[in-house]
Amino acid sequence: MNRIYLDYSATTPPDPQVIDATVAALGSSFGNASSVHSFGREARSILEQSRDRIAQWISARSDEVFFTSGGTEADNHAIKGIALAGARAGKNEIITSVVEHHAVLHSVESLRKSGFDVKLLPVDGSGRVNPDDVRKAISPKTALVSLMLANNEVGSINRIEEIAAIARVAGVPMHSDTVQAMGKIRVDVNKLGLDALSIAAHKFYGPKGIGAIYIRKGTRIEPFMEGGSQESNRRAGTENVPLAAGFAKAAELAEARLDQDYRRIFGLREKLKSRLTAEFKGLLFNGHETECLPHILSVSFDSSVTPLDGDAIIMGLDLEGVAVTSGSACTSGSLQASHVLLAMGRDERTARATIRFSIGRLTTDEEINLAADALKKVVERVAKAGTGH
Numbered sequence: 001m002n003r004i005y006l007d008y009s010a011t012t013p014p015d016p017q018v019i020d021a022t023v024a025a026l027g028s029s030f031g032n033a034s035s036v037h038s039f040g041r042e043a044r045s046i047l048e049q050s051r052d053r054i055a056q057w058i059s060a061r062s063d064e065v066f067f068t069s070g071g072t073e074a075d076n077h078a079i080k081g082i083a084l085a086g087a088r089a090g091k092n093e094i095i096t097s098v099v100e101h102h103a104v105l106h107s108v109e110s111l112r113k114s115g116f117d118v119k120l121l122p123v124d125g126s127g128r129v130n131p132d133d134v135r136k137a138i139s140p141k142t143a144l145v146s147l148m149l150a151n152n153e154v155g156s157i158n159r160i161e162e163i164a165a166i167a168r169v170a171g172v173p174m175h176s177d178t179v180q181a182m183g184k185i186r187v188d189v190n191k192l193g194l195d196a197l198s199i200a201a202h203k204f205y206g207p208k209g210i211g212a213i214y215i216r217k218g219t220r221i222e223p224f225m226e227g228g229s230q231e232s233n234r235r236a237g238t239e240n241v242p243l244a245a246g247f248a249k250a251a252e253l254a255e256a257r258l259d260q261d262y263r264r265i266f267g268l269r270e271k272l273k274s275r276l277t278a279e280f281k282g283l284l285f286n287g288h289e290t291e292c293l294p295h296i297l298s299v300s301f302d303s304s305v306t307p308l309d310g311d312a313i314i315m316g317l318d319l320e321g322v323a324v325t326s327g328s329a330c331t332s333g334s335l336q337a338s339h340v341l342l343a344m345g346r347d348e349r350t351a352r353a354t355i356r357f358s359i360g361r362l363t364t365d366e367e368i369n370l371a372a373d374a375l376k377k378v379v380e381r382v383a384k385a386g387t388g389h
C-alpha cells in the first residue's frame with residue numbers, strides 16, 4: 001500500500017540537501033566549536049556561517065540568533081527568560097492567549113505557580129486574538145506579551161504587526177511563537193516588530209533537535225542553560241554543529257522556494273477543500289478564510305449533523321495509508337478535545353470529530369484525491385458501525 005503523508009505540520013521529511021549538509025559537517029568537522037585549535041575553528045566557522053544564514057533569513061543580526069534544541073526550548077527560553085528579567089524590574093504579569101502551543105501555555109503556567117499573573121486572552125471564531133484586547137490587558141506590570149504568529153492546529157495568522165506595535169508603545173517586550181509559520185510565510189523581525197521569536201528546523205524540511213531563538217539586541221532576558229559560555233552565555237553546552245549546518249541549508253531552501261511552495265501547496269489545499277465540500281454535508285472548516293497558512297486544512301464534522309468519532313476516523317485513515325492528525329501532534333493520542341477548537345467556540349463533540357490535513361512539498365494532486373476518497377470510505381464505515389457518539 002502506498003502511504004500518504006498529510007501531517008506536515010507535525011514534522012517534515014528532511015530535504016536531501018539538508019541531509020547532505022548535516023552529514024558532511026558530522027563527518028568532517030567534529031571539532032568542539034569552542035576549541036581554539038584548527039579543528040575547533042573549522043567547526044566554529046560552520047556554526048557561524050549557519051547562524052549568519054538564519055539571521056539573514058529573518059532580517060536579524062547574527063548576534064541576535066541563538067541555537068536551541070527546537071521550538072519548545074526557544075519558547076521556554078523566551079518566556080521564562082524575559083519574564084524573570086522583567087520580575088527584577090518589578091513586573092510580574094504575562095499576556096498570552098488560550099490557543100497557544102503547549103510549549104507556551106505550560107511555560108506560563110509554571111511562571112504562574114511561581115507568582116506571576118497570567119492573562120490568557122480569548123480568540124474569535126477563527127482563532128485570532130483581537131489587538132484591542134492586548135491594548136486593554138497591558139499594564140505597567142506587564143513583563144511580556146507572547147502571541148503566536150500562526151496557529152499550528154487551524155493555521156490562522158494573528159495580526160502580530162499591529163499587536164507588536166501596541167506592545168512597543170507600552171514598552172513591553174513582544175515574543176512570538178513563529179514555529180509553524182516559518183518557511184510558509186515571510187517572517188521579518190523588523191517588519192513584524194518583534195523582540196523575540198522561536199524557530200524549529202524540522203517544520204521546514206530541516207533536522208529535528210535544532211531550532212533557534214531570536215532575541216533583539218537590548219532585550220532583557222535571563223540565560224536558559226547555565227554552564228559554559230557558549231551562545232554568548234545564554235545557552236551553555238557544546239554546540240551541535242552538524243544540525244546547525246542542516247538547519248541553515250533548510251532555511252536557505254525555504255527562502256528560495258517560498259513563493260513557489262506557497263502557490264503549489266495553497267493550490268493543493270484549495271483542491272482538497274473543494275473535494276471535501278462536495279463530498280460531505282455539515283463539514284465545518286476551522287480557521288480564518290483568508291488570513292491563514294497555505295498548508296493547513298482543519299475540518300470538523302458538525303456533531304448536530306453527523307455525530308462521528310474523530311479518533312475512529314483518524315485510525316481508519318491510517319489503515320487506508322493516510323497519515324493525518326486530529327490536532328497538534330503533541331496532543332494526538334489523547335482523547336481530550338483540542339483546547340484551540342474549544343476556544344474558537346466548537347462544541348466538545350464537534351471538536352473531537354476534527355481532522356487536520358497538512359500539506360507539503362512532496363504532496364501530489366493524486367494524493368489529495370486519494371486522501372479525499374479514503375476519507376469518504378472511512379466516514380461511511382464509521383457512521384455505519386455507529387461509533388459516532
Ligand SMILES: Cc1ncc(COP(=O)(O)O)c(C=O)c1O
Nearest residue numbers: 070071072101103152179180200
Ligand atoms: C506552534 C508551535 N510551537 C511550538 C512547537 C514545538 O516545537 P518542537 O516540537 O520542535 O519543540 C510546535 C510543534 O508542533 C508548534 O507547532
